[in-house]
Amino acid sequence: GAGVSQSPSNKVTEKGKDVELRCDPISGHTALYWYRQRLGQGLEFLIYFQGNSAPDKSGLPSDRFSAERTGESVSTLTIQRTQQEDSAVYLCASSFLRGTGELFFGEGSRLTVL
């Protein structure tokens, strides 16, 4: 389909391991967002990309979190030395930068840190 695609859909890892989450935005969408949603909680802003650059990294919880985007397309969110409190659904969304402003979300990557 033409929607936002995220992988893996589910990831179970051991505490201390690194994980990489991938987001394929809708083709042509210049803006890309990562949010974290803990169980029963709201959408916590992590980082936003405008093209390949990230003008706002203020939401990244710690230096264990990093993200990059290449080719104004795919983005990866990397969490190093995972902790149990990192367990959550990580949602990616994309939009046209100068469009209506509507964000199109992926299904999310559910991360469980044991």
Next chain:
Amino acid sequence: GENVEQHPSTLSVQEGDSAVIKCTYSDSASNYFPWYKQELGKRPQLIIDIRSNVGEKKDQRIAVTLNKTAKHFSLHITETQPEDSAVYFCAASSQTGANNLFFGTGTRLTVIP
């Protein structure tokens, strides 16, 4: 950065009644205010939005009002139906700035048949 507060966190209404969810924001530069609906286990989807040049917008049974002076905006759902049961998120963004979108903490709406 922007701080968006949302109330109530949970809301139960009888089918056919109205539901109102309220949000406040902190950044006076914010000028775009969307509402997203997230059904259980699904991704959030946009249901309605409003920009700062208007005070109210309606789309069938849903409406949003904006008070820029007071920095608050509200979602109104009339004639609620069981399929309206979901978590609703408000958000605020400055589309002339960094364009990032900050969400409220969500309201879990339950419509009782």
